[in-house]
Amino acid sequence: MDQEQLFTEEYARTQDEQDPLKDFRDHFAIPTKADLIRPNIGGKKDETNKELSTYLCGNSLGVQPTLTRKYFEEYLSTWAQKGVFAHFKELSDTRLSPYIDVDEDVRGDMAQIVGAKKEEVAVMNTLTVNLHFLMCSFYKPTKDRHKILIEGRAFPSDHFAVESQIRFHGFDPNDSMVFLEPPSDADSMLSTEYILSVIDQHASELALVLLPGIQYYTGQFFDMAAITAHTRSQGIISGWDLAHAAGNVPLHLHDWNVDFAAWCTYKYLNSGPGSIGGSFVHERHGQVKNVGTEDDPAFEYRPRLQGWWGSQKSSRFAMSNNFEPIPGAAGFQVSNISVADTTAVRASLDVFNQTSMSAIRAKSLKITAYLEQLLDLLLKEQEAKFGIKLFHIITPRNPDERGAQLSVKLERGLLDLIMEILEHNSIVVDERRPDVVRVAPAPLYNSYQDVRHFVKVFREACEEVYSKDQDLRVKGR
Ligand SMILES: Cc1ncc(COP(=O)(O)O)c(C=O)c1O
Structure with a gap:
């Protein structure tokens, strides 16, 4: 042509x-x-x-689905008319779930977006907060293995989060942060081969590799499958920031064996500025085992920062102090979920669900x-x-x-x-x-x-x- x-x-x-x-x-x-x-x-x-207008900025803030206004009106009416009863009450004329179930309601559809099992996904907090929470559980530095590999040109929030996690564990970022820099200044791309070679170079000291699925500045989409496989084969945890990847490219977090990931919902997921984030915890890390008896249970699970929303829903309002994590990513939730935010996520996912x-x-x-x-x-x-x-x-x-x-x-x-x-x-x-x-x-x-x-x-x-x-x-x- x-x-x-x-x-x-x-x-x-x-x-x-x-x-x-x-x-x-x-x-x-x-x-x-x-x-x-x-x-x-x-x-x-x-x-x-x-x-x-010609709006080509979904990489920063996606535009508003028309459903969002409709669902927000339902959310506002529910709150105004039912007050606290809306926590548990099923209502016949709204798409929205009782407050107690809103997180559960969006998990399955969100899991479809990132290629995960429903149990592996939780909608909670915001992106950097989720990175912190997940690092609290997954970054376990030792004297020999205390380093985190991130890009030299990482999004500043990721850099700050990693730096502070290292300090929090009593290590020095000058010793424990390894930066992935492009091999030459002229070329800002990081080839998979090069990334794997840098991992190899530091493998014995690395506790975590934290990379973006898509780089915010260059738009490079990393070979997540190959990098995750290589990272894990060296006994290193593989974590991903999917801010620019979720809702943009097909992901297969479960099949790629990613250990953990976090993302926001305000870019390609069109859920509004600062809206609630998503997190992924591979099923192998989310298991909960009762090592006690049925009458006197004692649970074994991956250590994490805990809060009441991560504990089993059935006993949540019993106000017991026995933490029984929900198996999977939901067991990493801490606070009750913003219903306003999940309302926006619900609207967005209902659009994605049509394709x-x-x-x-x-x-x-x-x-x-x-x-x-x-x-x-x-x-x-x-x-x-x-x-x-x-x-x-x-x-x-x-x-x-x-x-x-x-x-x-x-x-x-x-x-x-x-x-x-x-x-x-x-x-x-x-x-x-x-x-x-x-x-x-x-x-x-x-x-x-x-x-x-x-x-x-x-x-x-x-x-x-x-x-x-x-x-x-x-x-x-
Ligand atoms: C790659 C990346 N990481 C982290 C963040 C920070 O996200 P939040 O402010 O939701 O924690 C952003 C925000 O745009 C981002 O693009």
Whole structure:
């Protein structure tokens, strides 16, 4: 096909018409252009401008499913009308469960998203908190094995969590943190072979390898199966931060034998800012054995930080001080669950339930490849026109090594003006200073026309910055 044809509105429209997930866009409240500009949330809602913004930022905060408002209204009515009775009362006209069961209600569907058994998943706390709780149970440093391997460019919260866990156990982060750095500055990718070689290098001293499923900055999707297998074969615990992977790419946490994982629900899982997180504990770590008798039970289980919500539901309100963990990940819960948060998660999962992660991935591969093709065309055009490329893509070019997101690294100094022009055109993407723009077509609600529109405006923005930047013009021609 003629490459230029890819850029036509007609091509993008045809792709949208043929998209098996096209109707899902209607299940989301995508901000309109007027919504984004208005200085308030609705006092003076501009009903004349219903044009939608181009929202390509699901890697940061997913948009709101329309079901969320409906379920929140039910949640608010339930609380207002039933008060404390809603803890246990089944209600006939709401999708929502009694408060006591809301965590149970979302676990099975969440497990589908991450490729786990229902018992291996709990919806609880928030991401960094879950990493801490899980490390409390899984990071057992000894004099010989006390190190944790993380990326040198890990998300700061993961870095802080690991650093503080090491200190908390009486070790020194200078001795006990091992950083995985890209082998060369020019290439930010970490090949599987390289990662395994770094694990080998430190294996005898490593207690834990904690990596992201998808790297937040570059968008690299690590080979979780191979890394987990290698880590575990050396007697090291394998933990994963799945903030950018959950709801983005198919995962098989159970089959990959991952020891533990944690994720948030506000990115590709569309459950609202700061919403409740998810955690995975492989079934081999969640077992509970009664080593006493039926009348006088004594339980054996993996040590953890305990709270009443991790103890068996049947005895929870008996106010006994005998902790009897729920088998599986639910036994790692601590506090009673935020019903507001799980209401949002319920709404999101009810959208995911109408399709599958494999259908989502099929569209994701196609729509992100389309974004890549258009950006490549733009690069060719810039080279011919300016004698210089104003950006390059730092995300792996191999589709198996990335999710929805492409990270575009701009020439130094261009970020502010480019972002200003994008925002002025109601395009929502996010920036990582000093010069990266992250663009993520979310398969459930983004269209090929969104992608085309972004690249069209990005092209104009590049032309504008080039025309204004004397240094670039000297560098080019
Ligand atoms: C990779 C990664 N890890 C950790 C976090 C922190 O998440 P939270 O604030 O929910 O603990 C984020 C937040 O965006 C993230 O992207």
